[in-house]
Amino acid sequence: MKQWAWGVGLVLLLALHALPTVAAPLQAQWSFRLLPGNAQLKAHPEAAQWRPASVPGAVHTDLLATKLIPDPYAGAPEAGLQWIGLADWEYQARFDVDAATLARSHAELVFDGLDTFAEVMLNGRPLLRAGNSHRTWRAAVQGQLRASGNELRVVFRSPITTLLPGVQAMPHKIAGNYPSPYGDEPRDAMVGNFVRKPGYHFGWDWGPRYVTAGIWRPVRLESWNAQRITDVAVQTTALDAQRAVLQVAVEVEAAVARQARVQVEMLDPDGRVAATVGQPAALHAGAQVVLVPVQLAQPRRWWPVGHGEQARYTVRARIDADTPEAAEHSIRTGLRTVELRREKDAKGGQGFAFVVNGVPIFAKGANVIPFDMFPARVDPSRIRRELTAARDANMNMLRNWGGGYYEDEAFFDIADELGLLVWQDFMFGGGMQPGYDPAFRANVVAEARDNVRRLRRHPSLVLWCGNNEEETAWKDWGHGRDLKAADPAFAARVWQGYVDLFGNDLRKMVADEGLGVPYWSSSPSNDLDTVANDSTRGDKHYWQVWGNPALPVQAYLRETPRFMSEYGLQAWPVLRTLEGIIPAEELRVDSHTVRAHQKFMAGEGNQRLLQYIEREFGTPRDFSDFVYLGQVMQAEGIQLAALHHRASRPYTMGSLYWQLNDVWPGASWSSIDYAGRWKALHFHAKRFFADHAVAALRDEGVTRISLLNDLQQPLNAQWRLRMMDVDGRQVSKQQHAVTVPALSALEVGRFADAELLGRADPARTVAVVELLDGTRVLSRQVVYFAAAKDMQLPKVQIDSRWTQDGDEIVLELRSAQLARGVWVEFERMDATLDDNAIDLVPGEPVRIKVKAGAGLETLREALRIRSVTDAMASR
Template sequence: MRETQLVLDNWKFKACQEKEWMEAAVPGCVHTDLLRNGIIKDPFYATNEHDLQWIDKIDWEYETQFDVAGELLQASALELVFDGLDTYADVYLNGQHVLSADNMFRTWKADVKSIVTAANNHLRIKFRSPVQEDLPKIDKLGYNLPASNDQSELGGLGAQKISIFARKAPYHYGWDWGPRFVTSGIWREARLVGWSESRIVDVHVLQDSVTAAQASLSVSVEIESEESWSGTVKISADGQVWEQEAALEQGSSIVEVKAVIEQPKLWWSRGLGEAHRYTFTAELVKEEKAVAAKSVRTGLRSVRLVRDKDEKGASFYFELNGVPVFAKGANHIPNDSFITDVTDERYRHEIAAAAESNMNMLRVWGGGIYEQSVFYELCDEYGIMVWQDFMFACSMYPGDEAFLENVRLEAIENVKRLRNHPSIVLWCGNNEIDSAWAEYDEDGGWGWKKEYTKEQRKVIWSDYEAVFHDILPEAVAAFAPGTQYWPSSPLISLTGDINQHAHPLSAEGDIHYWGVWHAVEPFENYNVKVGRFMSEYGFQSFPEYDTVMTFATEQDLALDSKVMRAHQKNGDGNRLIKEYMDIYMNQPKDFPAFLYMSQVLQAEAMKMAIEAHRRNMPYCMGTLYWQMNDCWPVASWAGMDYYGKWKAMQYYAKRSFADTMLSFDRTDDGLVNVHLVTDLLTPIKGELSLRLYDFAGALIKETSALVSMDGNHAAVVSSINEQEWLYGYEAGSVVLYAELVQNGLLTDNKTYYFAKAKDQKLTDSVISITEVEGSNGTAFTFAADALAKQVWVTAEHEGKFSDNFFDLIPGVAKTVQFTHRNEGEAAGKPTAAGKVQARSMIDFLARNETV
């Protein structure tokens, strides 16, 4: 018989110390079940987070009853399967203990054939408090291990950092953008699985060699059998069939089938071609009858991380199907503090937003989770490459035998689960730990080492190497051969000396540059501190007013209010936003204006960084800003807020990530250079025009020229002498406008200002809004009678404009379209916006007053 299953539902839960059961949702967690039953208030509202820290200190239990009928009951093998138990759990079926779990990231199974009955099976799971479970481990170890983002004080634990002991999402213990909710519960599907004779457990399509001419594959089929027998394994894809005779052993067998596809359709990242995928179906045939089958979907591509020595250091870029790809994107964190609240629609919104923002890569950061399958399926579909961290971040970890074995099994399972996804181009050991500890630089790192004796340091580093230099790379090599492994991000190279640890001017490896923000370095340093691959950098902003009002009241609208501080997890965050705003911008007229201006400030910073990185290709071949998304409504580095609303930065990123882009920079000797950057593989030819306007729209000076450039390239295509072009005009009263036109169509345009925002002489501007004829309220053209900067367009209905936070020069109109955010087929399609409003920077500035 084929494998059959019963998904287990109708769950109830309670605190172990209580008697009354309440309804539970599975998948879910204690926090969401308590909220659903009206026991707790909205965890994200005001300072409610602080009042809910009791939840992780007590034990909880879940139970359900189920019947088993017919074919499932008659199956030779019956397995209880939990795709995710969070985290310390004991499972009892009909009064018998069947398994104990201690890792949120692993699947847990138990053979229950001898226990299951036809009716009234009782399943009970006791979740032990992760706090009570792990606190004794500190005493046993004898010291705390570093865990910079573990908000132990908020959790009532003082300086006792327990997050490092649990194989559980690190961000549950708090981060500098997220709350502390240490969850427990059944967070992935629970089911009873039955099978007889044989079943296919796993299918892995190993891509031995893939070119445009031919794909040579080894399809590995893992089979479980009740007894030994001989049969045939048949693989089919795209109308082709390959067969292999197989002598199956009792228990587990692996059969490898060689397959060749001529002229395959390749999987490409967004912007370079179709993200084509094939469905491979494996069948187990006995006496011409299929006894088991399993299908997987994958894309055929060759990918490698290229780290070749050169005259400046060593390259760091991804080569896809023989093409060097400039990686454009962001770092992804979990979309919610309560993971099971994330719908497929929310995942699609994020990945579609990445694609619409002209991204081709997301980094799944190591402080969250190995994402749900739908995340990777969407990345496969949209052509978004994935840099996949293992789940370790900003901490040192224990190295006892049980912990290391737990990590080994976790790594093997997750590499196997995800290895068919063509989007995954790299596995990375951890986030920032090599550079934070800085083993080979006595004065380097985050100061962690100074807290420990020489003997303790030796043990801690040895434990680190066991995980990140042995266990994890061995899992990748064994179960996803050919996939690159990178030990830690950032890292120069695994040298075993001081040259291993990354720094902002490294000419090898990847870089996390945080001088802007944490060290209050000027935005202009983004132009200077450019590495081979910029895997993290960022600047904070607040979400928009409507989002703030989901967790605050009007009385809370002040930077130093208790509520606003609670929704700013970076200790210096509010001060830093204000400090940078004072440097670069004028004063906002009130708090809602401050929210808007914080977004513009963030957007301008990220524009400067992204474009500096892209202008420096091929020296720099990747730019992933921190961060794509939020897990709750908060002030953070995200480009989209918790509700999926695009901040100013997301629109700026969309423009700065354009496949073909113009970009300005200024040299020290007063030249303003116009750069042309393209990721497309075909040569660029077009007309570049430069026009200088005053803020009233008068054309002062103009020039144009034909420009051409090779594909997948960046170059300076024009320069002007700032002094000559500004002669007789104030720097703060003119704007330089560039356009690139190809075959009569506008490819890109950009503005350049000769003065900082605070020194620009803005005047009141009237913005006209004209509905595009025949668009049925879905498209609008905007124009202004004086320069309008960072025009923020809002609509009556829910949805998103195709562009926003743009500048309007008088005489240069802008047309944008409004699209659905809804689920289903309407998502991303034009829809009526209703009433449309447009405001610009001048509307948010204080007039002769300080806020």
């Protein structure tokens, strides 16, 4: 009987050992409350009792779910919710652990995101203290778990009350970002740049101030026995169309020293085995890396969208396959090379171009900010919606801006799939960092290591950038000048800390762990050279249009950078997105609620927006026309800049406008609003970022015409220039055959106004410039010779015609006269259009494909069309 029991025990033991490493989300019921004894309890006693919580989540969303606070986005509740960021919060959970997990010799609790100053206790014993929202926190828990009733407790301390005494005690402060208008934090002692937490939570000029706390990413329990594979990385030694020479790094953690066999298997994009390599390894106790060389013939490379396929391989690593000690780990990755090419020119300038698989890529795209104020609310479908919209607008690069958080794997998986290159900032949004503090720097280095290693498998990731605007702020905005005047010794210490962190520490981390992805110390920058925001070298942020001194949009044509990584114009969301957010009676430029959703210049941004609208169109009649004309102005202005950048190739090799998306329903520089609706700018981007496009750019009485070809094959086409009046009468026409070389911008003509117009009235005449493939229009631009408010634009009648072929519904628009900025929408319903925000040339139809959850008759009845002349008060 004893022998039988022993045998069963041995079989059970072997079965447990045969299980691979197990990483499972923690199955627990969470609750939260305001920490007992906290100063905020007196004013908010309703938050004292335990209430259900969501993990991942945030205290704001938990308070909202339990109806303790109103919707943070609707109306103007922001001032009344600042107490949440001043409070300390407590979360707790109870969970059970199965017998198999308890039997394993190693177990860890892993917290992928704790926001931010957190004390974690397990079964009444301290487990860890966290102080960085961007890090992964691990704690060994073998021997501390029990089968049932485990108690996990997490206390979050307010970052403001935690750090404020130290910041206030500083004789001279380092520069912060946006001071709070609500009194929860002194304006002269901001803590945001001292804490490793998303900077935008402290407020930005496109989003509210909600200083969050909580368990914002998943918690999981990992367990294992003899050994586990903790990471697999693929280093590319050589890669071309014939051969890939790879080094696969398999990171192993072993319980004891032992002999093992490591096997690497690579599956091609179709799931077929492309290579299998095995080799012995002498493991020691602890962590180590086993390098396995792999070669592939005729590899399928990963390319940016428009340049080839987005091929991805599965890399599967095994240790001691088919043995009780077996461990396995797999990743999906793409094979590509990337270079940041910085060639010097004869005039002392220096280029800034991304080269993928040996091909220079003109970067077309936008800056990405967080998708929500509360990151746990962002699911993969939301990310896919925005990234697909970027790809559909012919973008090939997105810059993940440094004031938010490092995105989830889902973001990069989707970018890999869609062929979108990613410029990734480290999470520093502005101001100045206390890099002079060794503990702060060590915390950042640990954060960088976590995220570089987590994201490095993604072929879409092509740059790590140290920070956003910190170098230019120090050198150009007065941050350095003011601190030097106040305390020269401290200023020197602050700057040396900056150089240590961004010039050395992060650069070394990326070099050591980033698998060859380039590093850039700041944006804008020339990588710590003398001038930070230089048009002749490095990348450029240009804000003299929109920002101070608020130059007209034509100034974009006089600024020619090597790579434009920020520029922008503001506009409001589509009105439908504001339903339920701003009451109908409050839809006025100067209403309290509208101002609360306009964060630029502390709510005064609508005056800046009106300034730009009125320059071109005059004063809008009402709020609806204000929103519409603002979107037309934004779209036309950014189009001017982007086409200028593209026409300046190869001197200029990138154009990333500010910004792609929104964190909430408010005024901003985005081309996609918070609800995912495209503004006019995004429809324009689809045209001005197209692989084949015409750039007809008029400035100071001269129109420069260039033809753009971003593909790796020459384009045989024609270009046509027609002069016509607003009623469609043709004044003149010319058409020419042309071959546009691959990867180029070809200037085909410069024309003075007098040459184009002759005796024609500039208030009634336009130029229509087109790139043609036979009779098919590849790209079209209408050039205006006067501001819309000074033109004799007719009141147009736009005719609409519907056709349906199976599931495809097409709306055809036609006007006998010129119709500028035609916008199609549907009353009380949403529809997806493949084109919008267009200029109708007299007599020439435009066909728009429409997708909607409604039939043809419903669409016909709901159709609403407007043009610029409809919205101008003088008309």
